[in-house]
Amino acid sequence: LWLETELRLAIEQEQLELHYQPQYDLNTGQLVGMEALVRWNHPEKGMIPPGEFIPQAEETSLIIPLGEWVLNTACRQIAAWHAMGISPIRMAVNISAVQFYRIDLAQMVAKLLDHYGLPATLLELEITESVLMDDVEAAAETMNKLTAMGIQLSIDDFGTGYSSLSYLKRFPISTLKIDRSFINDVTINEQDAAIALSIISLAGHMGIEVLAEGVETVEQLSFLQRHACQYGQGYLFNRPLPAKDIERQLKTAH
């Protein structure tokens, strides 16, 4: 349980930090948003990726204070960039099931937006398919509240969960994020290509936006452009970067 104890300290002592990965319109090249990704800058172990502590944070409910820290920091960063004269950019934040079901997420987010004087349209919350299927009624209620406030909701890792497509009718979803496992071999594997194209088409027919995750090569980019996938993010454009490195890009992009 060292991890639980240390993670509790990490949240209190601000050992966590957010990195930001830009998202682009693949046709115009315009920067349209960023995804905030948490890292743990451990005093002895160095930078620990979220895959190594988010699951434990979820099991121990530490994800609740951690998730609040992430949302607060993301909102504070948007406000700080705005104060620097950078035009407002939408920020996507990953949300766990625990946060979705155990706290009043809409109320917490409303307080943060109010505190930093931010329009809700600048915030996007990423949830996975499995989150939606845990408790369909409760999920619909929370999502409707968030959407009524003007917050965007996206489905992360789309295509990898165990859900049925019928939830796309029930929930107010703004964006499908095609999981990077389908993008990785999209130019060489016909099955991956078929799945990616089906998701692009599904989103188009439903009037939902679509973003490809994990774009790493120019071949993948041109495939996505050819097949009218509107948005993308990935190492081809940028790795997730600390705020200072992102700032430099934002200043030149506007």
Ligand code: G
């Ligand atoms: O950066 P990396 O590929 O290691 O991220 C691993 C996983 O951690 C991803 O699935 C990502 O969604 C998740 N993750 C990153 N930041 C956050 C966060 O702030 N909150 C939650 N709940 N998950 C996050």
Ligand code: G
């Ligand atoms: O589950 P989620 O989609 O939130 O995971 C996002 C994670 O994917 C981040 O931790 C980020 O570091 C990682 N990521 C972002 N772009 C790429 C990419 O182009 N290739 C790979 N392999 N990982 C990426």
Ligand code: MN
């Ligand atoms: Mn994500």
Ligand code: NA
């Ligand atoms: Na993903």
